[in-house]
Amino acid sequence: MRGPQRPMAALAAALALLVAVGGIGVAWADDPINQLEDVTTNQDVPTDETGVVDPSAKDDGSDPSGTAPTDGVGPESQGSAGAADGPAGVAPPKGEGDDPAQNADGEASSEGTHGEEAPMPPPLPDPVFGGGVSENNLMNPQQKPDSSFIYDTSIGALQEADSYLNNQIVQVTGEVVGDRINAEFNPGFCWIVLQGNDKGRSEVPVFIAKDATDGIDTYGAYGRRGTMLQIRGIFYLSCPEHQGLTDLHADTVSVVEKGSVTEQVFDIGAFLPGLGLVVLGTIMILVFHRMREGQR
Amino acid sequence: MWQRFTLYDLRVVGHYLGTLILFFAVLMLVPFGTALVFQEWEPAARYLVSIGIAIIIGAGLRFLRIEPGRLSRRQALTVTGFAWVVLGLIASIPLFFSGHYATYLDAVFDGVSGLTTTGASVIVDLDHLSYADNMFRFAMHMLGGLGLIVVALSFGLFGRGGGASLFSSEGRSEHVVPNVVQTTQFIARITLIIVSVATVIIMGLCLLLGMEPARAFLNALWVSTSGFVTGGFAPMQLSIMYYHSFPLECILMVLMLLGSVSFVLYAEVWKGNVAAFFRDLETKTMVLWLVVMAFVFTATLASWPLFSDMLAILRRGLFTIISVSTTTGFQVITTNQITTAFSNGAFLTLAFIMAVGGSSGSTSGGIKFSRMGIIFKSIVANVKEALAPDSARVVVSYSHLGRRTLTPNIVKEAMTVFILYVITYVVGALVGIAHGGEAIPAIFESVAMTSNGGITTSLAQPGMPATLELFYILQMWAGRLEFVTLLALIVEVGASLVPRVKPRLNP
Amino acid sequence: MARKRPDIKPASPAAAFALMLLSIVSFIIALWTLMALTRILLGG
Numbered sequence: 001m002r003g004p005q006r007p008m009a010a011l012a013a014a015l016a017l018l019v020a021v022g023g024i025g026v027a028w029a030d031d032p033i034n035q036l037e038d039v040t041t042n043q044d045v046p047t048d049e050t051g052v053v054d055p056s057a058k059d060d061g062s063d064p065s066g067t068a069p070t071d072g073v074g075p076e077s078q079g080s081a082g083a084a085d086g087p088a089g090v091a092p093p094k095g096e097g098d099d100p101a102q103n104a105d106g107e108a109s110s111e112g113t114h115g116e117e118a119p120m121p122p123p124l125p126d127p128v129f130g131g132g133v134s135e136n137n138l139m140n141p142q143q144k145p146d147s148s149f150i151y152d153t154s155i156g157a158l159q160e161a162d163s164y165l166n167n168q169i170v171q172v173t174g175e176v177v178g179d180r181i182n183a184e185f186n187p188g189f190c191w192i193v194l195q196g197n198d199k200g201r202s203e204v205p206v207f208i209a210k211d212a213t214d215g216i217d218t219y220g221a222y223g224r225r226g227t228m229l230q231i232r233g234i235f236y237l238s239c240p241e242h243q244g245l246t247d248l249h250a251d252t253v254s255v256v257e258k259g260s261v262t263e264q265v266f267d268i269g270a271f272l273p274g275l276g277l278v279v280l281g282t283i284m285i286l287v288f289h290r291m292r293e294g295q296r
Numbered sequence: 297m298w299q300r301f302t303l304y305d306l307r308v309v310g311h312y313l314g315t316l317i318l319f320f321a322v323l324m325l326v327p328f329g330t331a332l333v334f335q336e337w338e339p340a341a342r343y344l345v346s347i348g349i350a351i352i353i354g355a356g357l358r359f360l361r362i363e364p365g366r367l368s369r370r371q372a373l374t375v376t377g378f379a380w381v382v383l384g385l386i387a388s389i390p391l392f393f394s395g396h397y398a399t400y401l402d403a404v405f406d407g408v409s410g411l412t413t414t415g416a417s418v419i420v421d422l423d424h425l426s427y428a429d430n431m432f433r434f435a436m437h438m439l440g441g442l443g444l445i446v447v448a449l450s451f452g453l454f455g456r457g458g459g460a461s462l463f464s465s466e467g468r469s470e471h472v473v474p475n476v477v478q479t480t481q482f483i484a485r486i487t488l489i490i491v492s493v494a495t496v497i498i499m500g501l502c503l504l505l506g507m508e509p510a511r512a513f514l515n516a517l518w519v520s521t522s523g524f525v526t527g528g529f530a531p532m533q534l535s536i537m538y539y540h541s542f543p544l545e546c547i548l549m550v551l552m553l554l555g556s557v558s559f560v561l562y563a564e565v566w567k568g569n570v571a572a573f574f575r576d577l578e579t580k581t582m583v584l585w586l587v588v589m590a591f592v593f594t595a596t597l598a599s600w601p602l603f604s605d606m607l608a609i610l611r612r613g614l615f616t617i618i619s620v621s622t623t624t625g626f627q628v629i630t631t632n633q634i635t636t637a638f639s640n641g642a643f644l645t646l647a648f649i650m651a652v653g654g655s656s657g658s659t660s661g662g663i664k665f666s667r668m669g670i671i672f673k674s675i676v677a678n679v680k681e682a683l684a685p686d687s688a689r690v691v692v693s694y695s696h697l698g699r700r701t702l703t704p705n706i707v708k709e710a711m712t713v714f715i716l717y718v719i720t721y722v723v724g725a726l727v728g729i730a731h732g733g734e735a736i737p738a739i740f741e742s743v744a745m746t747s748n749g750g751i752t753t754s755l756a757q758p759g760m761p762a763t764l765e766l767f768y769i770l771q772m773w774a775g776r777l778e779f780v781t782l783l784a785l786i787v788e789v790g791a792s793l794v795p796r797v798k799p800r801l802n803p
Numbered sequence: 804m805a806r807k808r809p810d811i812k813p814a815s816p817a818a819a820f821a822l823m824l825l826s827i828v829s830f831i832i833a834l835w836t837l838m839a840l841t842r843i844l845l846g847g
Binding site: 178205220221222270271275 | 318340341342343345350351354356359362420422424426507537539541607609612630636
Binding site: 546549550553554565566567568569570573574583586587590591593594595597598599604606609610613614617618 | 815816818819820822823824826827828830831834835837838839841842843845846
């Protein structure tokens, strides 16, 4: 990763710690199929409880605004409201139009439900003037209202997408796999592949600015688990810009978790059974030829 | 009278299958070597074990007949028939233990799919697969594409006695050059040249796309192999969409078309006789067929809102048409798009194109142009006869590896195989429906399996019902053997199992 | 009696293959043209 001074590195490290506590296994190499407990969806991306509607108090699917503030770039959000941090590197969450009002409501209910279960959440920032914003607050109170509706979904759902998702803004989380492929007709852009954690390991090609890929430290392959990204952008079932390809044009990219490389240890012991079998087989061949010679 | 198998027959068949398995063990050195080069120690150990197991099984089977001897035509048919499935089972050993398959049967499915160059895959998490395992998949394509027997003959494995009978039982009935061994070596040589040139060009493209050299080389090699042998396995889960490269797609289209041209025509072109290529019945049929189908396909999409963009139809539409026509199975559109974004008409058109397939004597599957051409000409001849005066004789000739006349026998053979294909397509569709699939995807899947096309939609998934999976494996097998060999085999096996009725002796 | 058609005999295998390749490429371009025309004529 370039530019160790980048605040994103610190954020990524903090998130990595949080997520690791959440139970994401490190050893993935041998058994991809049974790693279903590794599910990382938007719901799993850790959020601060303050001001967020408790998912269990409301319907998950019907309330994207409940997870919209959980972009995973919290401390950046209020700092970067004005200052951009690269074209698409870190961006303030595009909340819904009624965000502040929603959170005011949510705060009341979540405080109510959380009272028994968890310690008192820290005080909320002033929704209008933004004062008292804490480092962990992932919501940007300066955010302008945005009327577009965001589908917070999974890559598996995109794979099965029906036409209702066409041209919609979606938000998905997944692992970067494969290579970064230069876009053939757009010089500053490239393609990456995002893979979901569902059983079928669904994938979606993502059209993204090259600068935005700087945050990717590992590309998933054998023995390597790629960087986990959360990407928000427009999903096309048959992209008009790309001759009908099903793709996702990335708007906002954030690193959820850094990738990892699993070292393969050379163990001569692992080769012994194979060697033994080969030797045995070779002996059988030789015996056969000896017997055949005898027959002539 | 149906001939039965004697015990001696079985021993001979087992012996030669053992030899093929030994050859397959040698082939597994390729993935083993790849694993060593890239320091993938777990796959390396796994392939070593698989090699050992294959050697033991192969050597063991050879003991069934120790004395040297000849191979009769019936025995040859049986060896060929079983080779695909037996080798598919051996291939499943390293595949399953890679951890990328939901069930063991899924690994067998992929093994058979690789060897029959179908190209449908039920592998899980392909993008995290080791280079060794991926190399193995494409090695299977190469082996299957060249014809298992052809490769064995090329190395002179069967000696002079068994050679000729095995070659024709493969479903290739033409004589390229008089000497069978030379023929197979010619096929291997052409393949090597074309695949190498394609690999170099595509590797250059991949480097321009930003891939690392090792990955560029591997992807180029694998994609070229799969394209020319019209297999359909792709190195990455997104198939050819992964590369986002229009030049690459063009090169692959040419490669796929080359792969669907009969090897016999290659021999003619090699001698400088290009006219044979242009005049051949199959070439003409292919041209006419693709023109009509391109028109029909475009027409079904032209006013369909979800996929009517001009450039989309040109770029992805034609690639898909050529991919299914040559029964390769490369995809530049997702399976979801085929079922969702395409109109039913387009979907069925693709199935129809796949059902007919490519040229005979090539790596393509399907009913084949030669048979379609023969049947069409026969229909024309029948109409002519009906209209001609009684005293006139209608003689129809055509050019297919020399000038030929349309005799009733030729027409009969073509029609029989045609009907068998259609029956299999239909029965496979019914089996798919019986397992809960919808009608049109079930038809599509059934056609994809039997024609060795390999574009799957919703039914062929990891962990699909075992009975459905077994039936699809059977369809892939039947399609590769083009039925006649397989039917002869089934009949002989069946006849051998029926107890012999002892004639009653008169006192 | 059918008239014997003159055979095209290029000098070498390479030329023959080149001709074959060229014909395939031309065929692909022709198909594109056909599809484009169809799309224009039938497009809604």
